[in-house]
Amino acid sequence: xxxxxxxxxxxxxxxxxxxxxxxxxxxxxxxxxxxxxxxxxxxxxxxxxxxxxxxxxxxxxxxxxxxxxxxxxxxxxxxxxxxxxxxxxxxxxxxxxxxxxxxxxxxxxxxxxxxxxxxxxxxxxxxxxxxxxxxxxxxxxxxxxxxxxxxxxxxxxxxxxxxxxxxxxxxxxxxxxxxxxxxxxxxxxxxxxxxxxxxxxxxxxxxxxxxxxxxxxxxxxxxxxxxxxxxxxxxxxxxxxxxxxxxxxxxxxxxxxxxxxxxxxxxxxxxxxxxxxxxxxxxxxxxxxxxxxxxxxxxxxxxxxxxxxxxxxxxxxxxxxxxx
Numbered sequence: 378x379x380x381x382x383x384x385x386x387x388x389x390x391x392x393x394x395x396x397x398x399x400x401x402x403x404x405x406x407x408x409x410x411x412x413x414x415x416x417x418x419x420x421x422x423x424x425x426x427x428x429x430x431x432x433x434x435x436x437x438x439x440x441x442x443x444x445x446x447x448x449x450x451x452x453x454x455x456x457x458x459x460x461x462x463x464x465x466x467x468x469x470x471x472x473x474x475x476x477x478x479x480x481x482x483x484x485x486x487x488x489x490x491x492x493x494x495x496x497x498x499x500x501x502x503x504x505x506x507x508x509x510x511x512x513x514x515x516x517x518x519x520x521x522x523x524x525x526x527x528x529x530x531x532x533x534x535x536x537x538x539x540x541x542x543x544x545x546x547x548x549x550x551x552x553x554x555x556x557x558x559x560x561x562x563x564x565x566x567x568x569x570x571x572x573x574x575x576x577x578x579x580x581x582x583x584x585x586x587x588x589x590x591x592x593x594x595x596x597x598x599x600x601x602x603x604x605x606x607x608x609x610x611x612x613x614x615x616x617x618x619x620x621x622x623x624x625x626x627x628x629x630x631x632x633x634x635x636x637x638x639x640x641x642x643x644x645x646x647x648x649x650x651x652x653x654x655x656x657x658x659x660x661x662x663x664x665x666x667x668x669x670x671x672x673x674x675x676x677x678x679x680x681x682x683x684x685x686x687x688x689x690x691x692x693x694x695x696x697x698x699x700x701x
Contacts, residue, residue, distance in 0.1 A: 378404065381438035381693055382427075385480060385685030387643065388444055388456030388519030389414060389574075393427040394686050395436070398694035403490060406687050414457050421469045437473040439466075440689035442483035444520065446539055452477075456519045476693040480685055481522035482537035484641045485514050486695065487681060487688030489526055489533045496677040497649065499640065500658040504675050506637050513635040515540070515626055516642020517576065517618075521569035525633045535692075540629060541569040548624055548660065551584075551617065558583035572622050574644055577603060580621075581614040604647060616655055619648065623660030627671055631664060638676045641684055649678055 378399045383406060385392040391412045397404040410430050417423040428435050443461065445454045452461040466472050478486075493505050506512055512526040521541030527534045545566045547553040559566045559579055570579055578596045585592035593599040593611060602611035622640075630638050638661075640652070662671040681687055 379438060380436045381440060381690065382435050383686045383689045383693075384420075384424075384439065384441045385483065385683070385689060386420065386423075386441065386443045386454065386457070386459070387414070387480060387685075388454065389643070391417070391420075391423045392683065392686055393423070394683070395431070396440075396686070396690040396693075398690055401694050403687060403690045403694055406683065406690055409683055409686055414459065419459055420461055424470050435471065437471060438475065438693070439470065439472050440476040440478065440483075440693035441466075442478050442480045442685050442689040442692075444480045444518075444522070447477055447479050447482075447537065476689070476696055478689060478692050479524070479537040481514060481516075481524040481641070482535050483686075483688035483692060484516070484522065484679070484684045485512075485524040485526045485535040485537075485688065486691040487684040488512060488514055488639050488641075488679060489528075489535070490687070490691040491679070491681055491684075495679060495681045496639070497680050499649075499652050499676045499678050500661070501638075501671075502673050502675040504637075506639070506675070506677065510636035511633050512637045512639060513626070513630045513633045514639045514641055515629060516640055516645050517569075517573045517622065517648075518643030519574055521572050521576075521625070522642055523629060525635070541573075542567045544568070545571050545621075546624070546628070548620075548663075551587075552621070554587045555580055555583040555617070558586055568621075568625055572618060572625055574600070576621075577614055577618050580617050581611065584610065584614060584617070600647075604651070615651065619652060619655040619657045620660045623655075623657035624663075626657075626676070627661040627664055630661075630671070630674060631667060635674065637674060639679055640676065641679045645678055646680070646682075652678070 394409040396406045523540035602608035603615035
């Protein structure tokens with residue numbers, strides 16, 4: 378049995394826990410400590426805060442998932458000002474060994490390791506995840522994370538991507554108005570400008586501008602009103618976000634040649650009740666000559682409360698001798 382620290386570092390929160398792995402599998406992941414990233418100057422500061430809350434010495438092994446491409450001597454998070462230098466982790470974090478992985482790469486490892494009971498069917502075929510083939514994994518949070526899991530002959534490969542930074546492609550006139558509005562703000566408009574937590578505010582502002590009305594003042598009140606259905610304009614903005622999520626999920630499934638799609642991300646659980654009745658699936662399958670193929674794909678929501686932490690532990694376990 379090996380004990381390790383698992384961390385999931387996103388744009389808004391940094392999650393930490395103690396995990397145990399053995400024989401290439403995750404045995405346990407303790408309840409997490411969740412810190413606000415903007416309340417800590419660096420990973421080292423947050424690590425020390427976790428150590429203080431844990432009230433014990435931390436293991437000298439770790440698996441760290443970060444919302445950024447992995448590679449190079451310096452890692453700069455996409456939606457978080459922290460700068461990480463992996464070569465210093467031994468000295469600064471007290472580590473003898475660590476696994477460093479993209480945050481959605483970690484989620485893909487969780488998808489690979491978790492059983493059917495940790496997924497909820499959203500739409501499409503009622504089949505579970507294929508044992509052979511490609512699974513597209515995506516989800517909105519502070520940004521839009523995307524990864525894919527390729528299974529062949531009992532072996533699994535996780536491929537990390539930055540597909541959330543693809544160009545946003547409008548489907549109808551409303552999408553075109555949103556794109557035109559956001560171009561004035563940002564120049565180039567990536568998918569995650571629309572399909573993400575901050576994307577709801579972008580959509581809401583664009584629709585308000587188009588319709589000549591005022592927008593809700595901040596993202597917190599907007600999200601609350603949208604999820605509760607308390608404000609028609611907020612609910613309209615959420616519906617547009619879910620439609621765009623369906624378009625993007627379908628495009629990625631086609632690009633990956635996927636046999637299934639998994640929705641994850643920090644907003645996944647909050648959107649679970651809204652996705653089935655939204656325009657998500659209509660947009661997902663609206664791919665012309667491939668509509669029948671798209672309609673047959675299962676689309677599932679991962680329900681594990683901390684897939685990033687579990688997946689980071691699974692990635693560490695897979696690298697250990699005897700791992701899968």
